Amino acid sequence: DLSDDRELERQVRRMLSDPKAEALATRFAGQWLRLQDLEKIRPDALSYPYYDQTLADAMHRETELLFDHIREADLPITDLLTADYTFVNERLARHYGIRGILGTDFQKVEYPNDRRRGILGHGSILTLTSHANRTSPVLRGKWVMEVLLGSPPPPPPPNVPALEDGDDAADGRFLTVRERMEIHRANPACSSCHNVIDPIGLAFENFDVTGVWRNRDGGTLVDTEAELYDGSKLTGVSGLRDAILERPEVFYRIFTENLMAYALGRRVEHFDQPAIRQITREASEEDYRLSSFILGVVNSPAFLSSRATQAMVDEQPVTESDMN
Known part of the structure; x- marks a missing residue:
């Protein structure tokens, strides 16, 4: 009887230990983390000739396997951000x-070091948040x-020029992505949003379009130091990870909202917030x-109401009018 709390918990735990529960990784995690967007990016073949569908598939699978491992071992969800391990085949390892x-x-x-801990260092995330020919601190x-x-963030205002790829510095060298972002941010119409977005995205600049670690961008040393909108400073992805985990309640709440939306098959509404807060408190x-x-x-x-409603629908007799 699933109306009994202990029986419901037993059944849920049984289902979570079943290999079929991998659907949480392939469907829920894929949907939440937007892994489907990896198919939309095709890194420039001249700049990244090694990138192909085999590598893209391996990246996608790596992220699924991390989530599925957290499900199977029943680990804290912060392992998505802090895991010092991952899952690779020969292609992705290389x-x-x-x-x-x-x-x-x-x-x-x-991992041999902390550069890639968690999904913030996964090739899937780093590639799907890039342009074909350059990294994108804005997308990241x-x-x-x-x-x-x-x-x-709010949508950009109309008639704002796009970031130019071919800008050169006065000395004739190519501008780094960071330098082009600073020029773009000087536009008053852009600064309010970019002052919030850019420091987060610039933390990823040690990773190129396909997630390969780099120390230089166009010959210039990569600079990942940034100041967040609240005045706090961070350096690189490890600093960004620490900043997120300084207020983990935000991450927990967003995870709960996405999980509930997936389970209910609808977007989360304001009236769901008390339940979301309760779920997070009990998870602690x-x-x-x-x-x-x-x-x-x-x-x-x-969720219980949606189950009851579906049960009522399932129990309704089929009439002749329903078939017409």
Whole structure:
């Protein structure tokens, strides 16, 4: 009887331990993290000749496997940001500079350093937030704000010129992406939003379009130091990760909202917020493990009500008028 709380919990935990629960990674995580957008980017073949569909598929699978490992081991969801391990096959390991991995099967490996910890260092995320021929601090910052922090920036004002790819400095060298961003941000119409987005996105500049680590952009040393809108400073992805985890309640809330929207098949509304707050509070008692969020959602009034409504629909007899 699934109306009994203990029986419902037992059934949910049983389902989570079932290999079929990998759908959480392939569907929910893919939808939340926007992994489908990886198909929309085709890095420039002249600049990135090694990038192909095999590599793209491996990147996509890496992120799915990390989420699925968190599901299977029932780990805290912050492992999505802090994991010092990942899952790679030979193709992706070579792309990341990880040695000793052979074949097409994916293996769990520990990172040799903290450059790539969690999804912020995944090739999938770094590539889907790039342009074909250059990195995009705007797209990367926007992704973090929307997907992880639930604070989408407003759309750009009309008639604002796009960031130019071919700008040169006075000394004739190519401007770095950061330098072009600074010129763009000098436009008063752009500054208010870009002062928020750019510092987040610039933290990723050590990663090129395909997520390969780099120390230089066009011959100039990469600078990932930035000042956030609240005045705090950060350096690189590790600094951004620390900044997000300084206020983890925001990340927990956004994760819960996305999980609830996935479970209900609709967007989260204002009247769902009390349940979302309760789910997050109760998850804190379980170290924010993935199962605690899922149990919270399936025990929520909105989910139970949707189940009851569907049961009523399923029990209705089919009439002749329904078939006409």
